[in-house]
Amino acid sequence: PCGDTGLERGQHPFGPLPRPAGCLELVKRQLFRVGEDWYFLFVLGVLMALISFMMDLIVFRLYEAHRWLYQEVGDYLVLKYLSWTIYPVAMAAFSTGFSQSITPHSGGSGIPELKTILTGVVLEEYLAIKNFGAKVVGLTCTLACGSTIFLGKVGPFVHLSAMAAAYLGKMRTSVMREYEDKFKQNEMLVAAQAVGVATVFGAPISGVLFSIEVMSSHFAVRDYWRGFFAATCGAFMFRLLAVFNSEQETIAAIFKSDLKIDFPFDLPETFFFMILGAICGAIACAYLFCQRWLLAAVRENRLTGRLLATDKPLYSALVVLLLASITFPPGLGQLMASRLSMKEHLISLFDNRTWGVLAQNASVPPAVPGDPQRLWQEWSHPSATIFGTLAFFLLMKFWMLTLATTLPLPAGYFMPIFIYGAAIGRLIGEVVALLFPHGLRVEATTHPIVPGGYALAGAAAFSGAVTHSISTALLVCEATGHLAHVLPVVLAVLVANAIAQKCQPSFYDGTIIVKKLPYLPRIRSRHMASYRVVVEEFMDRRVVAVAKGDGFEEVLAALSATTDGEYPVVESAGSPTLVGTVSRARLVAFLQSHEHPRAPPGPLQEKPASMGTVGDDCAIEPVMLQLSPWTSLHQAHHLFELLKLQHIFVTRYGQLVGAVTRAEVGHGGDTGGGTPGGGGTQGDSARPTASFPLQLRRAIEELANPK
C-alpha cells in the first residue's frame, strides 16, 4: 500500500484529466522513461555512422586532391617536393590552430581522458558539445594528411561519440535523480565508446569488447546490450552507407581479405605465430617507453616546450614538414610505400599472396594506382627487396610515429599502431615463407605459408600489446571478415600482452601518467606483505571536520583549512561520531547567510544563539559507506575501483578517524594556477592539477617501490 501511493503519484501527477501542458509532460515522461533508452542509442549509433562515413568521403576527396596535385605539377623535383610537403603542413597547421582556438580539449585522442571520466572523476568541460565541431573539423584535416603523418581516427571518434552521448543524455536528466543520473551517464558513455570503435571499423562485437577493455576496470553485464545495440546500429549504418555509395555490392567487412580458408595454417606454424607475438610484445614495450619519454621530453625541452605553449600550429607545421620530407616518394619515401593511403597500407599488408613469390615474377606490369591487386608493388623496390622496404618502414615509422603522437591536433593513435603491427607480421610471414617455400610438411600435398595470416596476427598482437587489450584479436577478424586464423591470432595476442603488461603501462595509462590525470594504479605487488597493509597505515588522519554545533567561526576556519568539496560532519568536537557530510557550497551559503560575528559595528554579543549552527541550517547528507581502519589495502583498492569512489571516510566504532582519497583537489578551475609551465600538446587540454593527495595511490606506489 505504501508503494502503491508512490506509484499512483508517479503515474498520474496531474489528476485524471491532464491539462494540455501536463499531457505533453506525460507523453514526454512516458517516452523518456528510465531505462527505455534504446532510441537514444539508436540515434547515437546512426549519427556517429553518418559522421564517420561523411568524414571518410571528405578525407578521400581531400586525399585525392593532394594526389592529383602531386601528379599534375610535373617532373620538377622542387615543385613535386613542395606540393608533397606544403599540403599536409597546411592541413596540420590548420587542424591544430582551428581546434585549439575553439577549445584546448580537442587535441589528442581523448581516450585517456574518457578513461579518467569513467573512473568517476568529473572533467565536465571535456564532454562539452562545443568540442564536437572543433574535433570533427580538426580530425578531417588530420586524416587528409594521410599516411604522411600516419594518424588514425579511432580515439577521436570515441571522444566524439561520448560527447554526442553526453549531449543526448542531457535531454532527459530532468526526470531523474542525481544518483541514477550518474549511473545512466556512465552507461551511456560505455555504449558511446563502443559506437566510436564500431563506426570506424564497422565491427560491432569487437567494438564493444575493445572499448570495455580499454576504458573500464569493471563492467556491468547489464550494460552489455546497450553497447551491442548502439554499436550494431552504428556499424550497420556505416556499412550500409558504403553500399548506398556503390562502394560495395552488399554489406561486407571493411578491410575484406581473401585469405584462403580451407587450409589457413599448418600446426607447426603456431610456433611462428607465438614468436611473432613475442616480437610484437617486445617492440610494443620499446614503443611505449619511447613514446612516454618523448612526450615528456618535448614538453620539458625549452624550445619545443615554448613552441607548444604559445605556437602550437607552428610546432605542428615543423613536425609535419619533417615527416613529409622523409616520406617524399622520390626520396626515402620510395622505401616506405609512402604513396599509399592508410587504408591501402592495410589492404596491401593483408594481401592473400606471398610478396616474395610475386616479386620474383619479373613480368609484372607497372602499378596502376588504386588497383588493390597491385598495391603490393609499392612495397617492392628494385634495389631493396620487399624485406628491405618492410624493415626500413618499420625502422623509420617507429620514431616517426612516436613523434607524431606529440602533435597537438585531434588524432587517433590506434590505426597507425595497427598498421605497424601488420607490417611486422607481414615481414615475419614473408621470412617464414622464404624459409619454407613449400610449407612445413614434407608430404605430397604442399600447403604454402600464408604471410597475410601473419599480418593479421601481427596487427592484432602489436595493437593489443600497446593498448593492453586482447579483443584486438577479434577486431582484426571482424575488420577483415576472416575468422580462420582466430586461434593463432589469439595466441599471438596473449603472448604479446603477457610481455607488454609485464614491462610497461598501456598506451592510454602512459598518457594518463604523463598528463598527470587522476589515476588509480593497479596493485602489482605479489608479495604477501601487501596483503597485510591496512587502511590505518596509509589513511589521512588530518581530516578537517565540521561539528554539528559549529557556528560561523569554525566553519570559516574549516573552509580555509582545505579546499575539499565535501566536509564530514561529526556530532561534536569531543566525540567525533560521523553524522554525515555537507558540501562546500552549502557551507559557503551558510557563511553568506550569517553575518560575521565581529563584522557588525556593535560587537557586544559573542556568538548569539540565534546565529544558527551547521546542524540546524545546513542539509547534512548521510554517509553511505565507511571504511574501518582494519580494512586491507587490497579491499580498499577494490572498493575504490568498483564503486568509482573519490574519497571515503574511515570510522572506528562510529567515530571519524581518517579518510582515504584519490580525488584531485581544486578541480573546477579555482586553484588551477599550478599547471606546470611548458605543459603543451594535449597535456593542458583537460587541465587537471598536478598534485592530488592520493593516500590510496601513494600506498600502492610505496608498495611497488619500497625504499
Added chain:
Amino acid sequence: PCGDTGLERGQHPFGPLPRPAGCLELVKRQLFRVGEDWYFLFVLGVLMALISFMMDLIVFRLYEAHRWLYQEVGDYLVLKYLSWTIYPVAMAAFSTGFSQSITPHSGGSGIPELKTILTGVVLEEYLAIKNFGAKVVGLTCTLACGSTIFLGKVGPFVHLSAMAAAYLGKMRTSVMREYEDKFKQNEMLVAAQAVGVATVFGAPISGVLFSIEVMSSHFAVRDYWRGFFAATCGAFMFRLLAVFNSEQETIAAIFKSDLKIDFPFDLPETFFFMILGAICGAIACAYLFCQRWLLAAVRENRLTGRLLATDKPLYSALVVLLLASITFPPGLGQLMASRLSMKEHLISLFDNRTWGVLAQNASVPPAVPGDPQRLWQEWSHPSATIFGTLAFFLLMKFWMLTLATTLPLPAGYFMPIFIYGAAIGRLIGEVVALLFPHGLRVEATTHPIVPGGYALAGAAAFSGAVTHSISTALLVCEATGHLAHVLPVVLAVLVANAIAQKCQPSFYDGTIIVKKLPYLPRIRSRHMASYRVVVEEFMDRRVVAVAKGDGFEEVLAALSATTDGEYPVVESAGSPTLVGTVSRARLVAFLQSHEHPRAPPGPLQEKPASMGTVGDDCAIEPVMLQLSPWTSLHQAHHLFELLKLQHIFVTRYGQLVGAVTRAEVGHGGDTGGGTPGGGGTQGDSARPTASFPLQLRRAIEELANPK
C-alpha cells in the same frame, strides 16, 4: 622502510641459508606466487580439452554401436523398435542411477548453481571433486543416447571445469589469506566457465564472453586475460586433438560451414533476419514459460513427484522410453530426421545449399550415412516436404525438449536449444528462398537467398533469447568459422533478446527460481517511486546483537534467538555503537570454554568477574562496510551485486539500527530439514532451504508487484 621489513619478512622467512624443508617451501612459494596462476589455467584448459575430446570419442563409439545394432537386427519391426528404445533407456537409467548414487549434485547442467556461487553464496559441496567422476560418466551415457533425448554437454562441462578449478585452487590456498583466496577462487571460477564453453565449441573468444554474460552480473576486466588464456589453451588443445586423430587436416572450426562469403546476404534481407529474431524471441518466451511450468508441475504432481523422490532411474527410463518411441525412425521419427546425431543435425542445418532446390532435383542417389553432403536428405520426406518435416520437428521437439529438461541426469540444455534455433532459422530461410527463388534484386545479377545464413541467425537468436545473452552471435560465428553474416546475426539476436528479456527470466534464472536457490532479482521497476525507497523502509530492525560486556547468559540467549553465522558486536546494550562482528563458531567456543554460571554445585557467586566477556575472550572482526538508513534501494542493490554481499549492517551515527540480508539461513545442514517433500529432479541437489529472509529481495519484489 616499513614496507621494506614486511617484504624482507615475506621473502626470506627462514634466514639466509634455508634448511632443506625450508628450501622446498621457498621453491613452492616462488612457484605459487600470488597472481602467477597461468600454469593452473594452462593445466585447466588442457585437462578439460582432453576430457572433452575423450568424451566425444567414447560417445561417438557408443553411438556407432547403437546405430550398428539398429542396422543389424534386420527388418523385424519389433526388434528394430526394441533396439532403438532399449539402448537409450538403459543408458539414461544408468546415467541417472550412477550419478545420483554417488552424489545428488551431479544432476542437471550446473550452471544455475554456479551462477549462485558466483554471487557469493557458498555451496561448498557443489564443487567437491567427488562429483567429477559421477558427472563425467553420467554425461557420457546421456550423450550416448544421442538425438533421442536430445541433450548437450555445455552446462555440465562448465560445472566440470569449475570443479577442476576449485580442486586445483586448493593446492595453493595455504599461502594466501582468506580474503584474497575468496577473490582468487572467483577469478579461477570465471576462467573455468570460459574453459567449459570453449572446450565444447572450440571457440575461445565467445567462450569467454558467453560465460561472462550467463554467469556474472559484474565483471572485472583484469580477469579477462585469465579467461582468454585458459579458454585458448582449452580450445587449441581440443582442436589439436582432432587433428592428431586425423579427423581434420589442420585446425578449423568445429561445425565448419562453407557458406559463400562473396555475397552473403542482400540488404533487404536484413528485414527477414529481424523477423526471424522476433519469431525466435517469441518462441523462446513460450519455451521458457513451459519449461518452468513443467519443472514445477512434475515435482508437484503426486505420481511423478514420488518417482523423482524415490526412483529417479525409473523416471528417467519412462521419460526416455516415451521420447525414444516418438523418434523411432519407421514411425514419427522419419518426419524428424531422428537418425541424425546432434552434430549431424547442426551440420545439416548449416548446409550451404538450398534444400528446396535440392529436393526438386529428383535424381539424387539414396543417402549414404555419414556423408555430410547427403545429410539433408534425412529431412526430405516423400509425402511431407522439407517444410513439413522442419515444422513437425519444431512442433514435436518443443515439448520433447521441455520434458527432457526434467530428467534428473547430468546433461546440458544449451546445445538442443542451439539446434532448435537453427531449425527455426532453416525453415524461415527455406520459406524466403521459396518466395524469392532468384534473390531480392530484379537486376541482371541474381544473388540467391542462402538459407544456411538464416540457420546461423536462428541458432544464435533462439539460444541467445533463452539464455538472455548476446554473445551467442559470436559463438555461432566461431563455431562455424563463418563471419560474413555477423551483422544480421547480431541484429536477430538483439531483437530476440529484447522480446525475451521483456517477458521472461532467462533459462538459468528460471531454474534458480524453481530450485529456490538464493537469488537477487534485478530491479525492473521503471517508476520514479522506486528511486525514493530507502534502506530504512525495508531493513530488518530486529537484529540480534551481542554487547562487548556480555557473558554466558546473554550469549546463550543470542545464539538461541537466531541461527545467523555472524553476530554484530555493540559497545553496550544501552549505546549500540557497532564495534565489529563475531562468528557463531567463536561464540559457541566461548560458551564451551566457560561454565554455565548456574551449573556448578556451589552457585554462590552470581556471574563472577573472572567469567570473561565477549569483548575480552572473543576475537572481534572489524566491520568493513556499513549502510546508512538513507541509502536508496537502488544503491543498496548495486552494492550487493557489486560486492557479492550476503548481509550488511545499517548504522545511524555509528549506532546499529538494522541489517539488510540476502543470505539464506541455516545453510550448512543444521536446519536443513525443511526441504519441501517431493522436491525432485535437480532441485534437491544443491539443498538450500526454501525460506530466507531477504529484506532486499522482498523490497524489490514488492516494488515490482505493488498490491
